[in-house]
Amino acid sequence: xxxxxxxxxxxxxxxxxxxxxxxxxxxxxxxxxxxxxxxxxxxxxxxxxxxxxxxxxxxxxxxxxxxxxxxxxxxxxxxxxxxxxxxxxxxxxxxxxxxxxxxxxxxxxxxxxxxxxxxxxxxxxxxxxxxxxxxxxxxxxxxxxxxxxxxxxxxxxxxxxxxxxxxxxxxxxxxxxxxxxxxxxxxxxxxxxxxxxxxxxxxxxxxxxxxxxxxxxxxxxxxxxxxxxxxxxxxxxxxxxxxxxxxxxxxxxxxxxxxxxxxxxxxxxxxxxxxxxxxxxxxxxxxxxxxxxxxxxxxxxxxxxxxxxxxxxxxxxxxxxxxxxxxxxxxxxxxxxxxxxxxxxxxxxxxxxxxxxxxxxxxxxxxxxxxxxxxxxxxxxxxxxxxxxxxxxxxxxxxxxxxxxxxxxxxxxxxxxxxxxxxxxxxxxxxxxxxxxxxxxxxxxxxxxxxxxxxxxxxxxxxxxxxxxxxxxxxxxxxx
Numbered sequence: 457x458x459x460x461x462x463x464x465x466x467x468x469x470x471x472x473x474x475x476x477x478x479x480x481x482x483x484x485x486x487x488x489x490x491x492x493x494x495x496x497x498x499x500x501x502x503x504x505x506x507x508x509x510x511x512x513x514x515x516x517x518x519x520x521x522x523x524x525x526x527x528x529x530x531x532x533x534x535x536x537x538x539x540x541x542x543x544x545x546x547x548x549x550x551x552x553x554x555x556x557x558x559x560x561x562x563x564x565x566x567x568x569x570x571x572x573x574x575x576x577x578x579x580x581x582x583x584x585x586x587x588x589x590x591x592x593x594x595x596x597x598x599x600x601x602x603x604x605x606x607x608x609x610x611x612x613x614x615x616x617x618x619x620x621x622x623x624x625x626x627x628x629x630x631x632x633x634x635x636x637x638x639x640x641x642x643x644x645x646x647x648x649x650x651x652x653x654x655x656x657x658x659x660x661x662x663x664x665x666x667x668x669x670x671x672x673x674x675x676x677x678x679x680x681x682x683x684x685x686x687x688x689x690x691x692x693x694x695x696x697x698x699x700x701x702x703x704x705x706x707x708x709x710x711x712x713x714x715x716x717x718x719x720x721x722x723x724x725x726x727x728x729x730x731x732x733x734x735x736x737x738x739x740x741x742x743x744x745x746x747x748x749x750x751x752x753x754x755x756x757x758x759x760x761x762x763x764x765x766x767x768x769x770x771x772x773x774x775x776x777x778x779x780x781x782x783x784x785x786x787x788x789x790x791x792x793x794x795x796x797x798x799x800x801x802x803x804x805x806x807x808x809x810x811x812x813x814x815x816x817x818x819x820x821x822x823x824x825x826x827x828x829x830x831x832x833x834x835x836x837x838x839x840x841x842x843x844x845x846x847x848x849x850x851x852x853x854x855x856x857x858x859x860x861x862x863x864x865x866x867x868x869x870x871x872x873x874x875x876x877x878x879x880x881x882x883x884x885x886x887x888x889x890x891x892x893x894x895x896x897x898x899x900x901x902x903x904x905x906x907x908x909x910x911x912x913x914x915x916x917x918x919x920x921x922x923x924x925x926x927x928x929x930x931x932x933x934x935x936x
Contacts, residue, residue, distance in 0.1 A: 458483035459629045463552040467583045467703035468516045469663040470622035474581035475551040484629040486545045487520050491643045492532025502829030504798035507652050508661050510645035512702050515662025523626040528637045535567045546631045553583030556744050557836050558751035586616040586707050589748035599749035601851040607738045611724040619709040654796040666699035674717050682729035688801035689874040697833035743837035754840045762849035766928050767819040783914035785892050786866030787811045789879035798832035809846035810860040815921040820847035856929045859922050866892035882911050
C-alpha cells in the first residue's frame with residue numbers, strides 16, 4: 457500500500473484539503489506537523505499567531521484522531537523531520553499544500569528536490585487560494601498592480617473549484633503507530649505570562665469554529681455587509697481572517713457558500729453586499745498575487761522612489777501608538793483592541809496606519825512588524841499590501857497626500873462613540889459629539905476627565921502634521 461506523509465503547515469483542516477484528499481485516495485496517511493518558525497525568518501510568527509496555532513493544532517489533532525489517524529508533531533529542521541518520519545513510516549509519497557511567502561517557497565523547493573533524490577514521490581497543491589497567483593495576468597502576461605482590473609480578470613475566469621468534503625475515514629500506515637511525536641504543549645506556543653485572557657474569550661481556533669463563524673455570518677451578516685463592514689461599533693464583518701490564515705477553512709469553501717446563499721449565481725453576476733464580500737476575497741488573492749510577483753515587498757516599497765522617503769525615528773511616538781496612548785480616541789481604541797484581542801476592525805486598521813505613517817511619519821515597516829507580532833491573522837501578503845497601501849508606496853495604494861483626519865474618521869465611522877467607549881473606557885462619560893475630540897468637552901472636569909492625567913493630550917497637532925507629511929512627500933517627488 458502507498459503511504460503518504462501529508463505535511464500540514466497553514467492548512468490545518470480536513471475539509472477541502474487537496475493534499476490530504478490525494479493522499480487518502482492513494483492509500484495510508486501519515487499526518488505530520490513540523491514546528492520550525494526560524495525557517496520563516498525574518499517574518500517568524502508573532503506572539504498572537506503562536507497562541508492561535510496552539511489551539512488550531514489541538515483542533516486538528518482531534519479531528520484526525522476521529523478520522524482514524526494520529527497527528528505526528530516534530531520540531532525542525534523541516535527537511536530532517538520529513539526524512540526521519542518517511543523512513544520510520546515506510547512512506548512512498550510526501551504531499552503538501554503550497555505556501556506563498558518567499559522564504560518558504562525557497563525552502564520548499566529545496567526540500568522537494570532532496571526528497572525526490574531520496575526516492576520519494578513529492579507533490580504539492582493549491583490549498584490556500586482561489587487560483588494560482590500566475591493564473592491571473594494582463595493580456596501581456598504581466599502581473600497586475602491595480603486591484604480593479606485584477607478583480608475583473610479574476611471574475612472572467614472559471615469559478616474556483618468546488619470544495620471537497622473532508623474524508624470521514626483515513627487509513628493509518630502499518631508502521632505509523634509507533635512514530636515518535638512531541639506534545640503540542642512542548643512547542644512553547646503559549647505565552648509564559650498569560651496575556652491572552654481576552655483572546656480566549658474572543659476566539660475559538662480550529663476548523664469547526666471556522667465553519668460555525670461562516671454559517672453565522674451567512675445567516676446574520678452577509679445581507680448588510682456592504683454598509684456594516686465600515687462600522688467598528690457593529691458586528692458587521694465575518695472575522696474569518698485568522699481562520700483563513702491558518703487554513704482552517706478554504707477560500708473556495710467561503711466563495712461557494714456565498715454563491716449558494718444567493719441562489720448559486722455566477723460570481724460575476726452577484727451584486728450588492730454579497731459582491732462586496734466576494735471582493736474582499738479578491739483583495740486576499742491580490743495580496744498573494746503581488747507577493748508572488750514582487751517578493752521583495754515585505755521589506756522594501758514596490759514603488760522604488762519611496763525608498764528615499766524621509767521617515768522619522770520617533771521611539772516615543774511609536775510606543776504611544778503601539779500602546780493606544782496617542783490622544784486620538786479612534787486610534788487608541790483600535791490599538792487597544794489589537795493588543796487585547798489580536799485583531800482590529802479593517803476600517804480602523806486603515807485609520808491607525810495612516811496616523812503612523814502620515815501624522816507621525818514613522819516608517820510603514822515599523823507598523824508592519826507590530827501588526828505581524830500582535831495580529832492573530834498576521835498574513836505576510838495581506839500585511840504587506842495593507843501597509844504599503846497606507847504609505848502610498850505599494851500597488852493600488854492610497855496616494856500619500858490623502859491623509860486621514862483621525863477625529864473626523866472617528867465621527868464618521870463610530871458616530872455614537874460606542875467603539876471608543878468599549879476600548880478607551882476613561883472616555884466613556886463623554887457625549888457622542890465630543891468623544892472623538894475630548895479637548896472640545898468644556899469644561900472637562902464636569903465630565904470627570906483631566907487631559908494629561910486621565911487621558912493623554914494629542915501627541916501631535918493633526919493640521920501641522922499634515923503639512924509636514926506633504927512637505928516630506930514633496931522631497932520624494934522632486935527626486936523622481
